[in-house]
Amino acid sequence: MAAAAPAVDGVPGRGPPGEVIHLNVGGKRFSTSRQTLTWIPDSFFSSLLSGRISTLKDETGAIFIDRDPTVFAPILNFLRTKELDPRGVHGSSLLHEAQFYGLTPLVRRLQLLEELDRSSCGNVLFTGYLPPPVFPVKRRNRHSLVGPQQAGGRPAPVRRSNTMPPNLGNAGLLGRMLDEKSPPSPSGLPEEPGMVRLVCGHHNWIAVAYTQFLVCYRLKEASGWQLVFSSPRLDWPIERLALTARVLGGALGEHDKMVAVATGSEILLWALQPEGGGSEIGVFHLGVPVEALFFVGNQLIATSHTGRIGVWNAVTKHWQVQEVQPITSYDAAGSFLLLGCNNGSIYYVDVQKFPLRMKDNDLLVSELYRDPAEDGVTALSVYLTPKTSDSGNWIEIAYGTSSGGVRVIVQHPETVGSGPQLFQTFTVHRSPVTKIMLSEKHLISVCADSNHVRTWSVTRFRGMISTQPGSTPLASFKILALESADGHGGCSAGNDIGPYGERDDQQVFIQKVVPSASQLFVRLSSTGQRVCSVRSVDGSPTTAFTVLECEGSRRLGSRPRRYLLTGQANGSLAMWDLTTAMDGLGQAPAGGLTEEELMEQLEQCDLAPLASSRGSLPSPSPRTSLTSLHSAFSNTSLSSRWGSPSPPQAEARRRGGGSFVERCQELCSCLSLLPKPMAQEKPLL
Numbered sequence: 001m002a003a004a005a006p007a008v009d010g011v012p013g014r015g016p017p018g019e020v021i022h023l024n025v026g027g028k029r030f031s032t033s034r035q036t037l038t039w040i041p042d043s044f045f046s047s048l049l050s051g052r053i054s055t056l057k058d059e060t061g062a063i064f065i066d067r068d069p070t071v072f073a074p075i076l077n078f079l080r081t082k083e084l085d086p087r088g089v090h091g092s093s094l095l096h097e098a099q100f101y102g103l104t105p106l107v108r109r110l111q112l113l114e115e116l117d118r119s120s121c122g123n124v125l126f127t128g129y130l131p132p133p134v135f136p137v138k139r140r141n142r143h144s145l146v147g148p149q150q151a152g153g154r155p156a157p158v159r160r161s162n163t164m165p166p167n168l169g170n171a172g173l174l175g176r177m178l179d180e181k182s183p184p185s186p187s188g189l190p191e192e193p194g195m196v197r198l199v200c201g202h203h204n205w206i207a208v209a210y211t212q213f214l215v216c217y218r219l220k221e222a223s224g225w226q227l228v229f230s231s232p233r234l235d236w237p238i239e240r241l242a243l244t245a246r247v248l249g250g251a252l253g254e255h256d257k258m259v260a261v262a263t264g265s266e267i268l269l270w271a272l273q274p275e276g277g278g279s280e281i282g283v284f285h286l287g288v289p290v291e292a293l294f295f296v297g298n299q300l301i302a303t304s305h306t307g308r309i310g311v312w313n314a315v316t317k318h319w320q321v322q323e324v325q326p327i328t329s330y331d332a333a334g335s336f337l338l339l340g341c342n343n344g345s346i347y348y349v350d351v352q353k354f355p356l357r358m359k360d361n362d363l364l365v366s367e368l369y370r371d372p373a374e375d376g377v378t379a380l381s382v383y384l385t386p387k388t389s390d391s392g393n394w395i396e397i398a399y400g401t402s403s404g405g406v407r408v409i410v411q412h413p414e415t416v417g418s419g420p421q422l423f424q425t426f427t428v429h430r431s432p433v434t435k436i437m438l439s440e441k442h443l444i445s446v447c448a449d450s451n452h453v454r455t456w457s458v459t460r461f462r463g464m465i466s467t468q469p470g471s472t473p474l475a476s477f478k479i480l481a482l483e484s485a486d487g488h489g490g491c492s493a494g495n496d497i498g499p500y501g502e503r504d505d506q507q508v509f510i511q512k513v514v515p516s517a518s519q520l521f522v523r524l525s526s527t528g529q530r531v532c533s534v535r536s537v538d539g540s541p542t543t544a545f546t547v548l549e550c551e552g553s554r555r556l557g558s559r560p561r562r563y564l565l566t567g568q569a570n571g572s573l574a575m576w577d578l579t580t581a582m583d584g585l586g587q588a589p590a591g592g593l594t595e596e597e598l599m600e601q602l603e604q605c606d607l608a609p610l611a612s613s614r615g616s617l618p619s620p621s622p623r624t625s626l627t628s629l630h631s632a633f634s635n636t637s638l639s640s641r642w643g644s645p646s647p648p649q650a651e652a653r654r655r656g657g658g659s660f661v662e663r664c665q666e667l668c669s670c671l672s673l674l675p676k677p678m679a680q681e682k683p684l685l
Helices: 033-036 042-050 069-081 090-103 106-116 173-179 352-361 412-416 578-583 595-602 636-641 647-655 660-670
Strands: 020-027 028-033 063-065 128-129 149-151 154-156 198-204 205-209 213-221 224-232 240-243 257-263 264-274 276-283 292-296 299-303 307-315 317-323 327-333 335-343 343-352 364-369 377-384 394-401 406-411 422-425 434-437 441-449 452-457 472-478 508-513 521-523 530-536 542-550 561-568 573-577
Touching: 020 033, 028 069, 033 069, 033 264, 042 090, 063 636, 069 090, 090 106, 198 240, 198 561, 205 240, 213 257, 224 264, 240 292, 257 299, 264 299, 264 307, 276 307, 299 327, 327 394, 335 377, 335 394, 343 352, 343 377, 343 412, 394 434, 394 441, 406 434, 406 441, 412 521, 441 530, 508 542, 508 595, 521 542, 521 561, 530 573, 530 578, 561 578, 573 578
Parallel strands: 020 063, 198 542, 327 377, 377 434
Antiparallel strands: 020 028, 128 573, 149 154, 198 205, 205 213, 213 224, 240 257, 257 264, 264 276, 292 299, 299 307, 307 317, 327 335, 335 343, 343 364, 377 394, 394 406, 406 422, 434 441, 441 452, 452 472, 508 521, 521 530, 542 561, 561 573
């Protein structure tokens, strides 16, 4: 920007074309001719030298322009030679300055280079694109919720469902949204009817939830992904989504494939037909807000942090609700459902026994273990050893507590009479543990302190976890994934960072740095190493994502594939081949985001309204709030590049430094972003 002070030496526009013009750009002097600066009409320089823009001169008489001199150098070179030489300047910075100076030929050239660099067909990992589906019309309601249901202390609005097939018609999704506005969400946040809120997959099936309806796709070997079901339009936003797709010809017939959604305390369940279509099974009520919705085999499970659990059994067609202690975590393995509670107890349910005792009005909820310190169990992971199918007693459980402890308990044949025994304890976290995963080779824990991740390598002997030499520390890193208080558009359940993957294979974290990001980073959960990064092919923000372990084809040599599914703000769904990315592991940059990549992501948002997970207890549902994958640079390197911190921040650093997220916010304040104050604590790198 040029300072608004009048020129003092006559009228600038009357000089000869060969006149030498001296410029002071951000403190650095440049000299060029009037003709060089003004050959592009209606630019900043032609207006400046014609007197249409007032000028300010320094003590030597040079015209002062308050812009970046590093970026100005290649711009001046373009004006001289009409050739582009970026000289190491980032393309986006050069484009931004060219737009400021009004240099239309340079702007067009830079925009063309940017378009050529970004293909709408994606990179080699891009494997599929599903356009936004047709927006279903509202149909007659058959079921309604009668009487107020308490949700967060407020009466929940009446919600309805219906079973009539949707009228696909000729109007597309976006056209329907222009005609009919979606109602406000119970949280008071604006809803976006066309964006993908949730996505999940099972075997060769995918379910995608939008604000008021859901669709299901099935992968067919010859024809690819095909739309097989679209639900009627609902009255309120979908908050939870679950899908089960068992093999064809199962014992339960049409109930081998089911999809369920939850809104408030109401749950809607449909049976899916392999060749297309679906029928409503029923509408069930938990009585309290549903925090987690998932299938264990053919049993639909709904849980709430209040301590209530609901189960629908596909064999008995019975919906059962039972009270337990307040639930803070859960996990399922085989036919076992384990619940971690705030009183330090771990309860288990064997869902295979549901049909045998349903008439007794008892879900067979039994206490399996109680934490020695009676700390709340805030994260839970169950690993069934290869011997489990033979004896049924070889179970290993890792859990995290509200005080930051990580414990491993085991139940092997020699401990059957006395229940699980405490095997290992780690006290490396100082905040509540929000996630934990015990797999064949690794133990992974994440805490609420900006999602600090600690990993250990696990030693096994004949399939069982061993103390010789025992679990050894492997890595420590952080995951940065800033989310608004309730996630993008009011739903954070679709942005779970993971870890994803089978427990006998390498697992990955999925990182979305800011809420409006269109780029995701895939990292190994064991070390934080980058596997790959993907960017939406249409440029729209990514609003939900998950990882699907897809069955292999029947063709000779085919193997199962792992896909990253990304739902976009415009309603589309993209698919990325993580199997290929894992095969090429080591080609991507080591470690986490580079300094430039992180700042590019942070420039896309205002940090002021973002939620912080520091000091908050985790949710029992598979959701993540504030998380981070890796910080690859230090306090010193950041402050030296963007200037010294303000006196209070400098004093805080002398006392022990600020948190990683706090330092990012400080940097963004230099970029005219508004940071949110964070508690100060030395970062763990």
